[in-house]
Amino acid sequence: MLVPRHGPPSRRTDRGAPAALLRMSRKGSEGAADRAGALAAAPYGPGSSQAIPTSCKDTNLRTAAVIPAAGRGVRLGPGAPKALRTLGGVPILVHAVRAMAAARAVQVIVVVAPPDGATEVRALLDAHGLPESTDIRVVPGGEQRQDSVRLGLAALPDDVDVVLVHDAARPLVPVETVEGVVAAVRGGAPAVVPGLPLADTVKSVDPASGAVTGTPQRALLRAVQTPQGFERDLLAKAHATVTQDVTDDASMVEQLGVQVLVVPGHEEAFKVTRPLDLVLAEAVLARRRAHGH
Numbered sequence: 001m002l003v004p005r006h007g008p009p010s011r012r013t014d015r016g017a018p019a020a021l022l023r024m025s026r027k028g029s030e031g032a033a034d035r036a037g038a039l040a041a042a043p044y045g046p047g048s049s050q051a052i053p054t055s056c057k058d059t060n061l062r063t064a065a066v067i068p069a070a071g072r073g074v075r076l077g078p079g080a081p082k083a084l085r086t087l088g089g090v091p092i093l094v095h096a097v098r099a100m101a102a103a104r105a106v107q108v109i110v111v112v113a114p115p116d117g118a119t120e121v122r123a124l125l126d127a128h129g130l131p132e133s134t135d136i137r138v139v140p141g142g143e144q145r146q147d148s149v150r151l152g153l154a155a156l157p158d159d160v161d162v163v164l165v166h167d168a169a170r171p172l173v174p175v176e177t178v179e180g181v182v183a184a185v186r187g188g189a190p191a192v193v194p195g196l197p198l199a200d201t202v203k204s205v206d207p208a209s210g211a212v213t214g215t216p217q218r219a220l221l222r223a224v225q226t227p228q229g230f231e232r233d234l235l236a237k238a239h240a241t242v243t244q245d246v247t248d249d250a251s252m253v254e255q256l257g258v259q260v261l262v263v264p265g266h267e268e269a270f271k272v273t274r275p276l277d278l279v280l281a282e283a284v285l286a287r288r289r290a291h292g293h
């Protein structure tokens, strides 16, 4: 099914799909070249007039997850790169890959390894017996998270139309959260993030003096998690055009003027960032195991 999202339909073929989109769904190098061309004629943003595919039933297109895992884990303290440290005796990255592979919609996973660690990560994943039905690829990452995600996107096969970006550092995200994000993208939202209301009051501050400059209304705020889900071409365009430093992928899409939708997140999808997060993650895992999960 093809539906207009950002304005009136553009020139259509006899099946109702804009010609550029049908070209983009072809497999192989010709399809890839057309995809690049179609991206240059960017359909996204205010006033745009393109239509985009929403259902893999009509297009046979697949959903992929890019898992940036190239960070050093400085805030976690000295040791191996964070994604390779263990939780319940299993590397954090393996938990994250399993969490993505558990979602029926996710057929392709691109793991973005530390820049000099792709071979080690490939061997680690092979040693942990991940589902053979999922196409799992490993590529080296970059200096910043944004660089790593961009390198992961470049390794996606042509027949992927929806992409999740999921931090390796969120190893315990429940499958329901992953599937909720995919369903929202497949249901018509071009960019989707899971989010939770805040428990703390948040202040803006002047970093130089520490003086409070404001108190945003808490009810209007959400702490956003991953996986963040996107139409592939939209995310590729965001990574090709936004150069400003950002802390998540959705904010790059926001800079293109495209609406991002928040769906319910989950408290177990927290990010392992500091040492106490590891303690919490071990406790959550122990609770799951006690319940037979």
Ligand SMILES: Nc1ccn([C@@H]2O[C@H](COP(=O)(O)OP(=O)(O)OP(=O)(O)O)[C@@H](O)[C@H]2O)c(=O)n1
Pocket (backbone or CB within 6 Å): 067, 068, 069, 070, 071, 072, 073, 074, 075, 076, 082, 083, 112, 141, 142, 143, 144, 145, 146, 148, 149, 166, 167, 168, 169, 170, 271, 272, 273
């Ligand atoms: N150059 C980078 C930096 C981060 N990441 C990934 O992005 C996710 C979120 O980043 P964060 O939690 O900040 O991880 P680190 O960068 O490892 O943590 P720190 O900032 O404490 O070093 C992590 O899965 C991390 O591996 C990445 O792939 N490439």
Ligand SMILES: C[C@](O)(CO)[C@H](O)COP(=O)(O)O
Pocket (backbone or CB within 6 Å): 145, 167, 223, 224, 225, 226, 247, 248, 249, 271, 273
């Ligand atoms: C992408 C993210 O997890 C959303 O909350 C977060 O912004 C990553 O931040 P980090 O400082 O790179 O961990």
